[in-house]
Amino acid sequence: MDFTYDDEQQALREAVRGLLATAYADHDARRRTVADDPGFDRALWGRLAEMGVLGLPFSETDGGVRAGPVEIGIVCQELGRVLAPEPYLASVVHAGGLVAAVGTAEQKADLLGRLSAGEIVLAAADTSPGGRWASRADGVRASVSDGSWTLDGVADPVMGGASADHLVVTAALPDGGTGVFVVDAFAASVTGYVAADLTRAASVRFEASAATPLGEPGRDLSPSIATISDLTRILGANQALGVMQSQVRATTDYLTSRKQFGVTLNTFQALTFRAADMYVSLELAHSTVDWATMTIAGGDREVVADAADRVGLQVSRAARHIGEEAIQLHGGIGMTAEYAVGVGTAHLTVLEQWLGNAGHHLTRLAARVTEHEMVDAV
Amino acid sequence: MQLELSPADAEFRGRMRDFFTTKVSPEIRNTVLEGRHLTRDQIVEAQRTLNAEGLAVPHWPVEWGGQEWTDLQRHLWHEEMQRAGVPIPLAFNASMIGPVIAHFGTQEQKERFLPATANLDIWWSQGFSEPDAGSDLASLRTTAVRDGDDWVVNGQKTWTTLGQYGDWIFTLVRTDPEVKKQAGISMLLIDMTTPGVEVRPIELIDGGHEVNEVWFTDVRVPGDLLVGELNGGWTIAKFLLGNERVGVAPVGATKRALAALKANAGPLMDDPLVRARVAELENDLLALELTALRVVAHSSDGAPHPASSVLKLRGTELQQAVSELALDLAGPASLAARAGDDSPQEGWARRSAPTYLNLRKASIYGGSNEIQRQIISRTILGL
Numbered sequence: 160m161d162f163t164y165d166d167e168q169q170a171l172r173e174a175v176r177g178l179l180a181t182a183y184a185d186h187d188a189r190r191r192t193v194a195d196d197p198g199f200d201r202a203l204w205g206r207l208a209e210m211g212v213l214g215l216p217f218s219e220t221d222g223g224v225r226a227g228p229v230e231i232g233i234v235c236q237e238l239g240r241v242l243a244p245e246p247y248l249a250s251v252v253h254a255g256g257l258v259a260a261v262g263t264a265e266q267k268a269d270l271l272g273r274l275s276a277g278e279i280v281l282a283a284a285d286t287s288p289g290g291r292w293a294s295r296a297d298g299v300r301a302s303v304s305d306g307s308w309t310l311d312g313v314a315d316p317v318m319g320g321a322s323a324d325h326l327v328v329t330a331a332l333p334d335g336g337t338g339v340f341v342v343d344a345f346a347a348s349v350t351g352y353v354a355a356d357l358t359r360a361a362s363v364r365f366e367a368s369a370a371t372p373l374g375e376p377g378r379d380l381s382p383s384i385a386t387i388s389d390l391t392r393i394l395g396a397n398q399a400l401g402v403m404q405s406q407v408r409a410t411t412d413y414l415t416s417r418k419q420f421g422v423t424l425n426t427f428q429a430l431t432f433r434a435a436d437m438y439v440s441l442e443l444a445h446s447t448v449d450w451a452t453m454t455i456a457g458g459d460r461e462v463v464a465d466a467a468d469r470v471g472l473q474v475s476r477a478a479r480h481i482g483e484e485a486i487q488l489h490g491g492i493g494m495t496a497e498y499a500v501g502v503g504t505a506h507l508t509v510l511e512q513w514l515g516n517a518g519h520h521l522t523r524l525a526a527r528v529t530e531h532e533m534v535d536a537v
Numbered sequence: 538m539q540l541e542l543s544p545a546d547a548e549f550r551g552r553m554r555d556f557f558t559t560k561v562s563p564e565i566r567n568t569v570l571e572g573r574h575l576t577r578d579q580i581v582e583a584q585r586t587l588n589a590e591g592l593a594v595p596h597w598p599v600e601w602g603g604q605e606w607t608d609l610q611r612h613l614w615h616e617e618m619q620r621a622g623v624p625i626p627l628a629f630n631a632s633m634i635g636p637v638i639a640h641f642g643t644q645e646q647k648e649r650f651l652p653a654t655a656n657l658d659i660w661w662s663q664g665f666s667e668p669d670a671g672s673d674l675a676s677l678r679t680t681a682v683r684d685g686d687d688w689v690v691n692g693q694k695t696w697t698t699l700g701q702y703g704d705w706i707f708t709l710v711r712t713d714p715e716v717k718k719q720a721g722i723s724m725l726l727i728d729m730t731t732p733g734v735e736v737r738p739i740e741l742i743d744g745g746h747e748v749n750e751v752w753f754t755d756v757r758v759p760g761d762l763l764v765g766e767l768n769g770g771w772t773i774a775k776f777l778l779g780n781e782r783v784g785v786a787p788v789g790a791t792k793r794a795l796a797a798l799k800a801n802a803g804p805l806m807d808d809p810l811v812r813a814r815v816a817e818l819e820n821d822l823l824a825l826e827l828t829a830l831r832v833v834a835h836s837s838d839g840a841p842h843p844a845s846s847v848l849k850l851r852g853t854e855l856q857q858a859v860s861e862l863a864l865d866l867a868g869p870a871s872l873a874a875r876a877g878d879d880s881p882q883e884g885w886a887r888r889s890a891p892t893y894l895n896l897r898k899a900s901i902y903g904g905s906n907e908i909q910r911q912i913i914s915r916t917i918l919g920l
Binding site (some may be wrong): 438448454524534 | 538539540541543663792795796799800806809812813814816817819821822823824825826827828830831833844850851907909910911913914915917918920
């Protein structure tokens with residue numbers, strides 16, 4: 160049992176932090192980047208590819224580095240720390256994860272090789288309007304005719320979809336079950352929009368859109384799809400952790416520097432006690448994030464699914480608490496787009512509603528609550 | 538980063554589990570598991586069983602019965618004890634005065650007190666708080682005045698837990714009223730059978746007799762019962778209160794209470810609201826347990842992990858929350874709190890209201906949760 164990062168992991172964190180600092184030294188830089196399409200910094204994306212960060216989850220034969228979940232979690236924490244709008248979670252972790260899980264060797268070498276090299280951006284389309292974290296776009300149906308597959312229907316929200324070169328779509332199969340398909344962005348009707356945290360999402364309409372099935376055509380891939388969603392949730396929790404760490408730091412800095420009534424705000428115990436409670440939420444979330452990330456290495460789907468629910472619930476609660484208090488303790492400036500702390504709360508909100516909110520995870524945990532005597536950490 | 542226990546630690550845990558579940562009196566364990574009160578004799582018997590195996594005071598120096606365990610192993614020992622329903626060694630002996638005497642005491646004091654303290658041949662009480670010195674402990678006013686070789690003690694201590702069983706009491710007394718309040722405090726060990734010591738019970742809201750007032754009227758204490766340096770008591774108090782990294786939060790006992798609640802709830806577990814409350818508490822306890830593990834497993838050499846300060850705060854909140862849920866599940870049956878054993882209401886339900894009321898203490902003792910927030914905001918956040 161060990162909850163510490165080794166030297167190589169620390170070095171990775173420092174390297175990623177250093178690179179991100181070149182692009183997002185301050186919140187103004189992030190603000191400028193999200194003001195224009197594509198909503199992220201393509202030059203930074205290229206440098207992340209050069210550093211091997213985009214290929215972190217994938218095997219060497221597919222052009223990747225094959226790092227572990229802890230390393231990917233470190234990258235996500237650092238992205239969260241500066242509210243980086245790059246679609247790492249959507250493109251690399253989620254869409255890339257689907258390709259890696261279900262694609263053929265050729266498909267993986269092609270798509271993941273180009274993704275790792277920064278040549279293409281992928282987006283996972285797994286939600287239809289009205290969908291709630293089911294890991295399948297219920298409104299998208301796959302059809303096959305003479306061995307050629309097409310998709311029809313609407314996927315929305317598709318995180319990172321506005322700038323994706325290829326969409327990785329979960330769609331209902333003609334004979335039941337859910338398949339995963341790759342669709343060129345130009346074969347679908349993609350309408351980009353700005354999400355609540357100023358990152359980019361899209362509404363995607365498929366109309367007899369040519370699609371390539373990943374893996375064995377027509378096979379139900381639901382278990383793999385669900386697992387990749389769970390991995391994305393756990394890594395998204397790492398990203399949220401980075402956001403919350405920044406918010407707690409910013410709030411304490413503010414309380415010690417901002418003056419009212421002739422004194423700094425940390426003179427007021429009503430405020431410092433609330434900051435202490437934010438720290439409690441942060442540390443409990445941090446422990447749960449570390450734990451959930453470590454469960455991935457064991458490779459047991461059910462364990463990972465359970466961990467995703469548990470970290471999803473813990474981090475959702477912490478995100479509401481810390482995100483709301485960070486704004487409140489800052490006062491008016493926390494409401495402004497020019498200040499990172501409130502935008503961080505917007506980002507936490509997007510992560511939560513994208514990946515699964517507290518109610519969703521609690522419902523799933525409550526359904527299983529009589530299946531065990533107690534929950535043990537080890 | 539590694540989630541699994543090492544083979545050696547897993548073997549260690551198995552050994553602890555085996556001992557606790559097979560060598561400690563089943564009657565005592567069932568009393569704990571069912572949330573009933575232990576007698577003095579049961580507490581003594583349990584600690585002697587542990588001590589005979591070297592498991593009562595593992596954190597003490599080896600020459601006085603300690604074990605050279607890692608913090609993680611001590612954590613596993615502590616959790617397995619709670620899981621098995623084995624009473625934790627009496628905190629006043631094992632966690633408080635024992636380590637203090639081992640660290641600050643004279644060789645004579647160590648030989649006289651440590652073996653008897655580990656074996657619970659001496660039952661120690663704690664004489665720190667006073668009516669006007671609670672969270673502001675340094676304001677204490679009980680005085681000790683030198684008279685020949687003796688000290689003469691006058692004053693009053695309060696909230697002395699299980700003082701009715703106490704043989705000896707370790708006290709903080711004012712030995713110099715002229716200096717800054719922290720600088721004039723010393724620690725004295727007092728035999729509670731000495732003339733002038735009087736223990737008066739305080740009845741609590743749960744109907745129990747758990748705490749006491751202890752009055753000192755011209756109590757003569759031999760000079761060799763001063764611990765550490767004269768007027769060095771505040772240093773000792775800080776050592777005693779800040780000594781602990783393991784077992785700060787009652788994780789295992791709260792998990793066990795929640796598991797018992799589920800087993801007792803019967804058809805109420807079909808209620809979606811109840812299921813949600815239980816699931817949320819299980820998740821919160823998991824986060825707490827993981828934080829406790831993070832604190833003990835992060836390294837075995839360095840200073841305490843900063844997150845340790847959240848353990849007491851959150852641990853007591855969750856302990857209270859589980860007792861609240863048990864009370865809500867008991868419903869009207871909880872009214873039979875002081876009914877006899879022939880009551881048709883189930884025992885857990887009858888105990889639920891007193892337990893709920895009793896556990897309000899948890900966020901007050903050992904440094905109230907407001908003090909914990911103060912520590913977090915000042916020393917961790919720099920506010």
